[in-house]
Amino acid sequence: MLQADFIQRVRACERRLYRVARTMLPQESDCEDAVQEALLRAWDRLDTLRQEAYFETWLMRILINQCKTFYRRRPPAPAELTEDIPQPEPGRTPLLDALDALPRKLRVTLELHYIEGYGIREIARILGVPEGTVKWQLNRGRARLKQELKREEACR
Numbered sequence: 001m002l003q004a005d006f007i008q009r010v011r012a013c014e015r016r017l018y019r020v021a022r023t024m025l026p027q028e029s030d031c032e033d034a035v036q037e038a039l040l041r042a043w044d045r046l047d048t049l050r051q052e053a054y055f056e057t058w059l060m061r062i063l064i065n066q067c068k069t070f071y072r073r074r075p076p077a078p079a080e081l082t083e084d085i086p087q088p089e090p091g092r093t094p095l096l097d098a099l100d101a102l103p104r105k106l107r108v109t110l111e112l113h114y115i116e117g118y119g120i121r122e123i124a125r126i127l128g129v130p131e132g133t134v135k136w137q138l139n140r141g142r143a144r145l146k147q148e149l150k151r152e153e154a155c156r
Helices: 003-024 028-044 052-073 094-101 104-115 120-127 131-155
Strands: none
Touching: 003 028, 003 052, 003 104, 028 052, 052 104, 052 120, 094 104, 094 131, 104 120, 104 131, 120 131
């Protein structure tokens, strides 16, 4: 694959890469850094891509591994307790809040399937897990999401 082809294919999935990174990492600056690092690693390891048809899946896998590395290096800081109750961000919906409350593995699987439109087989390749695990994570994620939405509804 030539550099121009690589750039063109990366630009085609750039927004998707940022959305997935944002699902895994809480800070915007970490998301940008993770995507940048993933792109550098992908370019350096382009010879490991077996089939060009799977370029995006391969790149997404590199990104997810990079996000995991960032997460391990800088775990989220504990929130400080204050007397002020934080106001929700403008434009936030109960669904986004419920998604953020899910464990990272379930949140990423739901994001890849329902928001990014990947199939179960592709998600299994991206995450490096069996298809049955992806199905279980989707099922468990939907159930936990439903619980979170009910809990948030009760709090209002």
